[in-house]
Amino acid sequence: MVRGYDVLKHTNHAKGALVRQVIIIGSGPAGYTAAIYAARANLNPLVVASSVEAGGELMNTTDVENFPGFPEGIQGPDLMTKMQEQAERFGAEVLYDDVVDLDVAGPVKKITLGSGGTHEADSIVFATGSAPRKIGIDGEARLSGRGVSYCATCDGFFFREKVIAVVGGGDSAMEEATFLTKFASKVYIIHRRDELRASKIMQDRAFKNDKIEFVWNSAVVDIIGDDAVTGVVLESTVDGTRSELALDGVFVAIGNDPRTHLVHGKLDLTPEGTVWVDGRSSRTSLPGVFAAGDVIDPTYRQAVTAAGSGTVAALDVEHYLAALGEAGAPAPDVAEIDGLPGADEARAETAKVNAA
Numbered sequence: 001m002v003r004g005y006d007v008l009k010h011t012n013h014a015k016g017a018l019v020r021q022v023i024i025i026g027s028g029p030a031g032y033t034a035a036i037y038a039a040r041a042n043l044n045p046l047v048v049a050s051s052v053e054a055g056g057e058l059m060n061t062t063d064v065e066n067f068p069g070f071p072e073g074i075q076g077p078d079l080m081t082k083m084q085e086q087a088e089r090f091g092a093e094v095l096y097d098d099v100v101d102l103d104v105a106g107p108v109k110k111i112t113l114g115s116g117g118t119h120e121a122d123s124i125v126f127a128t129g130s131a132p133r134k135i136g137i138d139g140e141a142r143l144s145g146r147g148v149s150y151c152a153t154c155d156g157f158f159f160r161e162k163v164i165a166v167v168g169g170g171d172s173a174m175e176e177a178t179f180l181t182k183f184a185s186k187v188y189i190i191h192r193r194d195e196l197r198a199s200k201i202m203q204d205r206a207f208k209n210d211k212i213e214f215v216w217n218s219a220v221v222d223i224i225g226d227d228a229v230t231g232v233v234l235e236s237t238v239d240g241t242r243s244e245l246a247l248d249g250v251f252v253a254i255g256n257d258p259r260t261h262l263v264h265g266k267l268d269l270t271p272e273g274t275v276w277v278d279g280r281s282s283r284t285s286l287p288g289v290f291a292a293g294d295v296i297d298p299t300y301r302q303a304v305t306a307a308g309s310g311t312v313a314a315l316d317v318e319h320y321l322a323a324l325g326e327a328g329a330p331a332p333d334v335a336e337i338d339g340l341p342g343a344d345e346a347r348a349e350t351a352k353v354n355a356a
């Protein structure tokens, strides 16, 4: 039986340009997992992977020990390379470019790339992730993954019986510090003021924990260490005096920003700043636009939850395209990309951009 989306493959709309079935923006676990599912459903997805940050947040880390299927752990970049290879094996095209503009209001969605090219599709998966806020000081980037971490769930296990600090004063800082006491021998919470933004219940939990010590009125102005963190330089926010604190690790917990700037004013957002989706689905406030991964997730933000979310998005895309087909929408003239007007040009454009 031919399903709706089978006849919609690379629909050639009236104007003769290639309109893809789906474009996936983002190449983290959410984007690549959506690509694996979409490619295996013969939707020939185009993945716009970013020009310099392809592979997403896990490219910035070393050991990933909590992604199922790798009992010995796996390096973050190796995991992302495997995901990309798996998506490409089934026909996903990966383009190393950035989406700089999106026109998603109508039935055909259009993206504009940093290189100047444009692509159109019947549906979009928006999987641009989120970025942990950085302190922006010396040593932070250099020692990231070498004692500087932005994720207690991910990295706490590596700090058994170590002395570490959490930087921040909100709920997530309290939660991370309390969680980290399961592993570390001592956890400092370094905060710029003498009171916390965190909710009362989270504060109380931290205050009651014997392993936690607060360092008040202090800003971290440098993270020190050659190959690994050995300490931080603190500056008093009261009198400007400086001191050093010896540490094995620093967890930065000062917030997280979903990468939503492309869709401001176009898609509904939640109060937390993530893209709004309908319940457990990936459906956004616009038909044909789906969102997945950390960009919709204010809470869990793990590789495996992002991957699961990418699966949801690909399945939602399939249902959407099937419904479009059943509604008898665009012309179902050819079922394969090869030979379609515009297909060779599109492939040539992908190769050109990737070679640049």
Ligand SMILES: Cc1cc2nc3c(=O)[nH]c(=O)nc-3n(C[C@H](O)[C@H](O)[C@H](O)COP(=O)(O)OP(=O)(O)OC[C@H]3O[C@@H](n4cnc5c(N)ncnc54)[C@H](O)[C@@H]3O)c2cc1C
Pocket (backbone or CB within 6 Å): 025, 026, 027, 028, 029, 030, 031, 048, 049, 050, 051, 053, 054, 055, 056, 057, 058, 060, 061, 063, 064, 065, 066, 067, 097, 098, 099, 100, 127, 128, 129, 130, 132, 149, 150, 151, 154, 155, 259, 262, 292, 293, 294, 295, 301, 302, 303, 304, 306
């Ligand atoms: C240092 C660190 C270590 C971590 N360690 C672990 C761990 O051990 N285990 C774990 O489960 N999780 C870990 N995480 C969390 C995990 O990395 C994220 O939850 C996961 O990567 C989210 O996947 P995502 O696909 O939603 O987004 P991301 O991985 O952030 O990927 C988003 C992608 O979209 C791209 N993009 C954004 N805007 C555009 C645009 N305009 N055009 C084109 N592309 C765009 C980005 O460049 C990026 O490639 C870690 C996070 C960090 C920061």
